[in-house]
Amino acid sequence: xxxxxxxxxxxxxxxxxxxxxxxxxxxxxxxxxxxxxxxxxxxxxxxxxxxxxxxxxxxxxxxxxxxxxxxxxxxxxxxxxxxxxxxxxxxxxxxxxxxxxxxxxxxxxxxxxxxxxxxxxxxxxxxxxxxxxxxxxxxxxxxxxxxxxxxxxxxxxxxxxxxxxxxxxxxxxxxxxxxxxxxxxxxxxxxxxxxxxxxxxxxxxxxxxxxxxxxxxxxxxxxxxxxxxxxxxxxxxxxxxxxxxxxxxxxxxxxxxxxxxxxxxxxxxxxxxxxxxxxxxxxxxxxxxxxxxxxxxxxxxxxxxxxxxxxxxxxxxxxxxxxxxxxxxxxxxxxxxxxxxxxxxxxxxxxxxxxxxxxxxxxxxxxxxxxxxxxxxxxxxxxxxxxxxxxx
Numbered sequence: 001x002x003x004x005x006x007x008x009x010x011x012x013x014x015x016x017x018x019x020x021x022x023x024x025x026x027x028x029x030x031x032x033x034x035x036x037x038x039x040x041x042x043x044x045x046x047x048x049x050x051x052x053x054x055x056x057x058x059x060x061x062x063x064x065x066x067x068x069x070x071x072x073x074x075x076x077x078x079x080x081x082x083x084x085x086x087x088x089x090x091x092x093x094x095x096x097x098x099x100x101x102x103x104x105x106x107x108x109x110x111x112x113x114x115x116x117x118x119x120x121x122x123x124x125x126x127x128x129x130x131x132x133x134x135x136x137x138x139x140x141x142x143x144x145x146x147x148x149x150x151x152x153x154x155x156x157x158x159x160x161x162x163x164x165x166x167x168x169x170x171x172x173x174x175x176x177x178x179x180x181x182x183x184x185x186x187x188x189x190x191x192x193x194x195x196x197x198x199x200x201x202x203x204x205x206x207x208x209x210x211x212x213x214x215x216x217x218x219x220x221x222x223x224x225x226x227x228x229x230x231x232x233x234x235x236x237x238x239x240x241x242x243x244x245x246x247x248x249x250x251x252x253x254x255x256x257x258x259x260x261x262x263x264x265x266x267x268x269x270x271x272x273x274x275x276x277x278x279x280x281x282x283x284x285x286x287x288x289x290x291x292x293x294x295x296x297x298x299x300x301x302x303x304x305x306x307x308x309x310x311x312x313x314x315x316x317x318x319x320x321x322x323x324x325x326x327x328x329x330x331x332x333x334x335x336x337x338x339x340x341x342x343x344x345x346x347x348x349x350x351x352x353x354x355x356x357x358x359x360x361x362x363x364x365x366x367x368x369x370x371x372x373x374x375x376x377x378x379x380x381x382x383x384x385x386x387x388x389x390x391x392x
């Protein structure tokens with residue numbers, strides 16, 4: 001079966017991007033584990049840096065092409081490029097569209113690798129000027145504009161605070177000033193937020209997270225107009241060599257088939273668990289966009305079609321109390337990353353250098369909680385047992 005754009009999101013996750021041209025008649029595209037391909041011998045000109053045909057695996061491979069087409073269908077984008085990791089995708093945007101002397105505006109609340117790039121590496125190595133602002137207030141973004149501003153980069157929901165930025169309002173600011181707007185919506189997945197439809201120029205995801213969903217493959221993607229994506233393919237993919245492996249592209253593509261089913265469970269579990277945490281006496285605060293107590297709940301309700309499974313919270317007590325809570329957990333894993341099938345929680349303790357950049361509520365430390373696909377009752381039972389030990 002082929003896919004067309006009028007069909008639904010579940011159909012797109014199953015069928016979009018499929019090639020179906022395997023010589024043996026395979027129902028699913030096989031893994032093309034080859035680094036090079038036969039060149040034409042009939043005098044046809046060869047573009048050695050071509051990005052549309054498979055010449056050499058660094059220029060692209062069939063598994064990559066299939067994954068890009070599926071992601072573009074899900075996001076409603078003209079084009080897509082997939083790279084070796086989420087950070088590779090972020091760095092690709094920054095290094096492709098920023099030059100020495102340019103100015104960039106970035107969310108103050110952002111993924112740690114972005115913070116390192118913008119607060120340290122890009123200013124020191126490339127003399128790029130950076131303004132870090134609270135992007136949940138569009139007026140701060142507008143006030144930070146300079147004549148040499150070339151890019152606005154935001155995260156929504158923000159990592160780790162789950163803060164929601166108004167993409168439509170910030171896109172209007174960017175367009176009025178002729179500035180590119182890139183949006184990292186990893187926390188939302190392509191199902192629950194459509195930044196391009198709200199006016200963004202580029203949307204990024206760490207495919208390692210919800211898009212893959214099984215915790216077994218790294219990858220990053222960037223989606224947008226054909227012109228912007230072709231530029232990224234030529235520079236970041238071919239010239240910088242940030243290509244994804246055929247095997248990882250195949251794994252991510254396989255994971256995408258169940259994305260709507262997984263996100264429904266993540267979101268339902270997230271709401272149930274967040275509601276439980278908010279009512280527990282051991283909990284100091286809970287930040288989850290689906291809760292009416294979230295400062296940008298109404299914006300999230302307007303902008304998103306689901307709230308995903310990412311929660312930020314903290315408990316009362318000293319470091320020993322937090323350590324006791326972590327030690328008592330049995331079902332929920334203490335580990336990094338997110339969007340996995342299993343529930344994952346990671347603690348950032350007071351004194352961490354990135355805390356001063358976060359809202360005051362988070363500066364005493366926090367847990368970033370990726371609620372998994374287990375039964376919500378079992379997740380809550382595990383949390384409740386550990387939280388109760390912190391009350392004694």
